[in-house]
Amino acid sequence: MDSTDKVDGQVGQVEGGAPVRRRDSYHHGDLRNALIDAATELARKGGPEAVVLREAARHVGVSATAAYRHFASHADLIAAVKERSLAALATSMRAELAELEPTGDPRVDATNRLSALGRAYVHFALSNTGLFRTAFFHREVIKDKPPQRTDTAYELLAAAVEGLASAGVLPPERRAHTETAAWAAVHGLSVLMLDGPLRAMPESEREAALNRTVQVVIQGV
């Protein structure tokens, strides 16, 4: 956010319409975070293609090349935004989990958890288009962390599936790769509805399709 607004945090206007924070001191103080903030905002509306380094720098009120003191490249900046987006997704999913009221039956609870997570996944994608697309953006293979799937969204899904297993709903011989299947279903639905051919689907049908997809996964498990 507006982290270190020391003295006069005035907001100016540049030709392009990009808001500029004029800083008083030559050094910014927390440029890295400020750039990620700006870039994240760009990503929120407009997706990964909209996060352009020079524009982010412009928003912060700093020269474009100043960014290179904090990021190795444009891809590096995007990677940072990516992390944030994944975190936002996970947070949103966790929130949905918390709203769940336990029934008596642990088998039903486990099922409900997986269902809620899947639903939250798709809902996040549909209401946070830019962030979701950035979260799963991939262009240059640079950086981007060793592509472990440790993003917490997967962990949540995996934990829910594990819950299914320990509740006895999911038999051991079908245990393997079930998280992946569940993940694939909700992720695929998100992508198809966001950028894919399903993006023309009306709102009403969307929810029905989501329900059916979750149902297929639950039943197929």
Next chain:
Amino acid sequence: MDSTDKVDGQVGQVEGGAPVRRRDSYHHGDLRNALIDAATELARKGGPEAVVLREAARHVGVSATAAYRHFASHADLIAAVKERSLAALATSMRAELAELEPTGDPRVDATNRLSALGRAYVHFALSNTGLFRTAFFHREVIKDKPPQRTDTAYELLAAAVEGLASAGVLPPERRAHTETAAWAAVHGLSVLMLDGPLRAMPESEREAALNRTVQVVIQGV
């Protein structure tokens, strides 16, 4: 330029390494298709980001702006490549279908068809990375046809699900949106393995994960 060089269609080399077809006549004759060909080749290796208008024109041996006699914009060119990619995907799926030998049981046959289609979908994605990513590429909302999901890949999937229904495997009360669920599963798996966090998954596990995903869909249906 040295376009006034000589006669007939020799193949030269430009500094960048881009092969150039020098044509003899001022007019190309079939520039639109030639450009789509070149662009498709760019897409095959490198994905949608690699299909750059100027480069395609360079390959064909034509000025960059000449493309604007045949395409409204860069996005328009990509849309053309997109169509081709979707067609290639469908063709690949149909080929897999043709290899299927009918058992006596129509219920088993129907199931096998859906399974084969799903497997073909993911296999195409993994072995034709660039084309697949281009097929589902989406940036500017320009053109790109009215986003009906009439791409034949979907139709094939839908037909297979319909086969399940008419074979009695899929009860009517679960009929709705089942194609979407199946599509979502295989598409999601493809995307996750291609660009997503699953791209680090070793080959062996990949096939297992695909099998499990298909199994979940079949069983959940």
Next chain:
DNA sequence: TTCGAATGATGACACTGTCAACTTCGAGAT
């Protein structure tokens, strides 16, 4: 044969990521 309309070519503009060289400033050693 003539001539208008397609089709290509040139040159330019704005924009991007990125690099090299320069400037400013903050903090630690003296």
Next chain:
DNA sequence: ATCTCGAAGTTGACAGTGTCATCATTCGAA
């Protein structure tokens, strides 16, 4: 309190992109 040096920001440039306005060529019909 001052000096100094490296970190942080700036300026200017370059190559590359999509795209437009304008000019040149050629094909096909009148």
